[in-house]
Amino acid sequence: MMSRPSSSASLPAFGHGPHDSSYALLSRRNSVFGDRSRDYGSTEFCPTEPQNGFSEEVLSRFWRKMLPVGDDYFMSAVEFGSRYIQVDDSGVYLSSLVVTVLVSAIATIGILLFTLVVTLSVMLGSCQGQPIAVSADTHMRAVRSCDSFILNEEVNNVQGWVVSEQCKSHVADYMRGGQYYIDFAGAINAASDYLRTVPAQGDGLDVVVMDIDETALSNMPYYAEHNYGAELFNETVWDEWVYQQKGLPLHATLDLFNQLKDANIGVIFLTGRPENQRNVTSANLIAAGYEGWTELSLRLPGENGMTAIDYKSQRRLQYEKKGYRVWSSLGDQWSDLMGPAAGARTFKLPNPMYYIF
Numbered sequence: 001m002m003s004r005p006s007s008s009a010s011l012p013a014f015g016h017g018p019h020d021s022s023y024a025l026l027s028r029r030n031s032v033f034g035d036r037s038r039d040y041g042s043t044e045f046c047p048t049e050p051q052n053g054f055s056e057e058v059l060s061r062f063w064r065k066m067l068p069v070g071d072d073y074f075m076s077a078v079e080f081g082s083r084y085i086q087v088d089d090s091g092v093y094l095s096s097l098v099v100t101v102l103v104s105a106i107a108t109i110g111i112l113l114f115t116l117v118v119t120l121s122v123m124l125g126s127c128q129g130q131p132i133a134v135s136a137d138t139h140m141r142a143v144r145s146c147d148s149f150i151l152n153e154e155v156n157n158v159q160g161w162v163v164s165e166q167c168k169s170h171v172a173d174y175m176r177g178g179q180y181y182i183d184f185a186g187a188i189n190a191a192s193d194y195l196r197t198v199p200a201q202g203d204g205l206d207v208v209v210m211d212i213d214e215t216a217l218s219n220m221p222y223y224a225e226h227n228y229g230a231e232l233f234n235e236t237v238w239d240e241w242v243y244q245q246k247g248l249p250l251h252a253t254l255d256l257f258n259q260l261k262d263a264n265i266g267v268i269f270l271t272g273r274p275e276n277q278r279n280v281t282s283a284n285l286i287a288a289g290y291e292g293w294t295e296l297s298l299r300l301p302g303e304n305g306m307t308a309i310d311y312k313s314q315r316r317l318q319y320e321k322k323g324y325r326v327w328s329s330l331g332d333q334w335s336d337l338m339g340p341a342a343g344a345r346t347f348k349l350p351n352p353m354y355y356i357f
Contacts, residue, residue, distance in 0.1 A: 056260070149178040150352045153177035156334045161355050168230035171352050175220065175228060181240055181252075183350045191330055192259060193349040198327050204262045207294055209316060210253070212271040212281065214351045217247030217288055229353030236261045240306035242273065245280050249288035253330075257290055266294030267329070270315055270336075272356065273298050295319070310357045313339025 031282055146167035152158045163171050201208040210216055222241045223229060257267055267291075273281055276300045282296060303311050314334065316326060320341050328343040329336060332351035 006209060008232060010347035013351060016025055029288065040354065058230070076176070114158060120291050148172065153352060153355065154348065154350060159355065160357065163229040165230055168227050171230070172224075172228045172351060175223075184250065185252040186328075187347050187349050188256050191328060191345075191350075192256050194345050194347075195256075195260065195263070195265065195328060199261070200264045201325075204264070204266060204294070205324050206264065207266040207268050207319070207325055207326055208260060209259075209268045209270050209319075209329040211336045212269055212273070212285070213247070214249060214250075214332040215330060215349055216253050216257070216269065217284060218250050221248070223248060223353050233354065239277075243280050243282075243289065244278055245284040245286045247288065249290070254289050257293075261292055266324075268295040268297065268319060268324070269293055270295075270297045270312055271299075272311070274304075275300050308333065308335035312336060313341065 147170075148170070149158065149161075149167055153161055171348060183309075195208065213219055219241065222238070226234075226237070260267055271281065271284070278296065278298050281298065285293070285296075297315050299311060303314075306314070316329070317340060319326060326341055326343045327345075329346045330349065331337055331346075332349040333356045334348065335356050337346035337348060
């Protein structure tokens with residue numbers, strides 16, 4: 001008895017010769033259904049090539065009867081260049097269209113899964129970063145709010161204010177970071193340009209009225225220790241500072257002071273400090289480089305109940321009665337500049353640390 005044909009070199013190659021479709025058919029059938037030739041005891045009952053005058057058509061009819069497979073499968077399996085693709089050795093065959101659809105579906109599912117993973121990753125990262133974003137946004141709103149506060153207090157839209165805890169660090173950065181001195185020098189330069197046009201008569205009566213604190217002298221060390229104005233004013237603690245005579249010169253103002261002296265324009269220092277601080281105030285001014293002023297005015301005991309505007313306005317009117325020609329007033333508070341006899345032009349110097357009525 002002959003054994004079942006195997007895929008060896010002794011068999012004719014598929015696709016060559018007139019009878020190769022029969023060999024291919026036999027190989028496929030044997031791999032799926034087993035070697036049915038053994039059921040018949042001899043290979044003459046399972047011929048793989050034309051024998052005794054059997055044509056290929058006869059062999060095809062034989063296999064249709066012997067194998068439980070439909071005609072469509074049989075015919076497609078023996079076709080050369082089959083439209084069907086074998087998926088595995090189990091004998092499952094799929095058309096190229098079905099394979100294309102399956103591959104497309106798998107690719108689509110893969111793309112969807114990848115998109116889902118990326119989307120979830122982005123969402124997770126966004127959720128994790130949200131507190132930082134909110135914190136940054138809150139910080140930016142606070143900065144803008146404090147910037148707005150400084151602007152509005154400088155133009156006197158906000159009155160009677162105390163620096164808030166929220167803006168304390170912002171004010172500190174402004175005062176220490178250099179912008180304060182830039183803004184201060186800008187205001188002094190504007191005053192200098194104007195005062196160069198004053199037609200001084202040289203009789204000692206042409207004057208400019210200046211404040212002292214945060215105008216001629218800087219008290220930055222004091223305010224650095226007291227939250228840059230973010231606390232209520234303590235007069236006792238302030239007086240202790242004044243008696244130490246540690247006020248620093250504001251050099252832009254000192255330069256203007258010397259410019260005015262050279263132009264025969266006098267300077268009247270008009271301060272809200274009380275009269276009993278005259279000596280320490282005078283000593284501090286001289287130590288800072290201010291020498292040769294025209295007048296030094298401090299608040300008398302009878303003027304303690306007056307507002308800063310009323311007090312300074314009254315003093316300027318008194319100077320005019322003495323014959324002084326007040327060309328300008330300079331100060332870090334609006335109360336230094338408001339009221340009569342303040343001059344043809346006034347110049348507001350920056351100070352976001354405190355407000356005096």
